[in-house]
Amino acid sequence: MISLAGRDILHAWGKFIFTGVGLGLLIGVTLTMAGVYRGMVDDGKVLLDNSGADLWVVQKDTLGPYAESSSVPDDLWRSVRAMPGVSQAVNITYLTMQVRRGTEDVRAMVVGITAGEPGAPGWPPHLVGGRQITRGHYEAVADLATGFRIGDVLSIRRNRYTVVGLTRRMVSSSGDPMIFVPLKDAQEAQFLKDNDAILMQRRRTTANPAFNRPGAPDLLDAVIASQTGNSYVNAILVRIRPGFTSQEVAEPIRRWKRLTVYDRAQMEGILIGKLIATSARQIGMFLVILAVVSAAIVAFIIYTLTMDKIREIAVLKLIGTRNRTIAAMILQQSIVLGVIGFVVGKIAATFAAPMFPKYVLLVPIDSIRGFLAVLGICTLASVVAIRMALKVDPAEAIG
Amino acid sequence: MGTRGIRIEKLSKRFGEGDTAVLALKNVNMQVAPGEVVGLIGPSGSGKSTLLKCLGAVIDPTSGRMTLDDTVIYDDGWKVRDLRALRRDKIGFVFQAPYLIPFLDATDNVALLPMLAGVPNEDARRRALELLTALDVQHRARAMPSQLSGGEQQRVAIARGLVNRPPVILADEPTAPLDSERAMAVVRILNDMARRFETAIIVVTHDEKIIPTFRRIYHIRDGVTHEEAGEGRDFERPLHAVAAS
């Protein structure tokens, strides 16, 4: 027996390729959508991986430092380090802001890292070029995605930094590339007041008789110094000693230091379950709509292709073709259309993914699921056409 | 009582209901023996196609009785469950227009029938090609229907009607678009089939060239038939003999 579906496709290949490509673009969008979601999850995981931390110590009752703002005193890390099971504890600041690059600016997450050695929590784990920060001020390590190159000068607030090293795929949970600067500089950037604000506050403090006492001139200086200084960071990253569980280490810090402590699993839960949850639902809705639209379009195309063949189907029935054979022909064509669409869509998504501003991660399991969904949709879509074909009266063919 | 061939008794067919009803066949009686080719002639609208369609299980008669190849297929209602299988296995139909499958070439349009009956592709194609050769279209065997002339399409359609060597062949104006030489070839092949495979054949025609070749003719007018003897004139020597198999 010859393949009726195959012969018809060969005969009208232009129509099939054309509709297949159209369908493919739709499938491509769907796959890319799934990739956008995967990319968001991956951004979150990459952020946690690259931080090199086992525990995040943040302000009490906050979901900091990524999902909510958090500030803890910058001298607290010493006592955290002294807690049992803690191997390293370092300050860190995160601030998402616009960083000037020449005449334009890029959105980036500025990370303040403590002076120390590479490999400490918070430090970029590996560079693709240049070196790590060695000086306490005005050096920066930037992610390639910021567009900076080694030797470039970038401005954060009032200060200028020279880029000495480059990273790849160091991003915040919302996909903004990171710029690492020394902690002191970052603290200044985050909590820095502009000159006018400082002057205003100084004037107010001076005018306050409680601080400006005639008998104690040093008091005013001390108060002003404490107001201008910035002694907060966003979180303390903790690495635990081998042999301790995160639970064992986190519990005493929570109890004694009155801080909130998250381990890796909890942090992932916050990033994926809370920070990107709305976006994920948004994408989920899109996926549902796209799937429904694709299904409707496949159904419509298959229906139209079958309508065009009513005559032939009637003749096939007239010469004794079984319903099974006719149904198989329509189903096979529907599936071929789906396969063409899937291949086109997969190729389109693969080529389009790098062009997106944020990370689009195409994972094989999504492709497999997508393929199965396409097959399912095509099968369902052909049901309508098959039902119609089986109702055709052979007598109609010969009018 | 066994009746090989075709037997039609009191067959009626009414189209529509009430005032607009058309009585296309009125108590038609007809009998065709195995190995016999009979002509069915009558003016346009007299009910010729309707008769063939009823007999070919394409449309439902209104009443009467039809027997095909020893089987009562209709007796005031269909007596066969699978009409499609009946058409495939018992009846070769040549319609008034070719109705070829546009996405199959000439050979496969013919070979599809034996393939549907389970004959291997190569055997089916060989049988198809033999018939196309006998009908003088073997040179267009690989052409698609849209590339064939009307007469070529008609000959492919005739080959399709004959290829399964059914016990009954119903041909509705098979020679209308053909020149006299090729029309004669068709008549020759039909007679050859009838003789060799004991086929009962009804040929509807207006074609003056072929009417004299029938030994028996049914005339039909306003849905009523009457039988008369034909001339049974001999036809010239074959163009190509039907390959024996």
Ligand SMILES: Nc1ncnc2c1ncn2[C@@H]1O[C@H](COP(=O)(O)OP(=O)(O)OP(=O)(O)O)[C@@H](O)[C@H]1O
């Ligand atoms: N589907 C139908 N519905 C209603 N009337 C029909 C239908 N088919 C045929 N008729 C009528 O039945 C009568 C017989 O038609 P039929 O097609 O059998 O004629 P015919 O003898 O084959 O004519 P022709 O030589 O023109 O092919 C005509 O009056 C026709 O109008």
Ligand SMILES: [Mg+2]
């Ligand atoms: Mg007719």
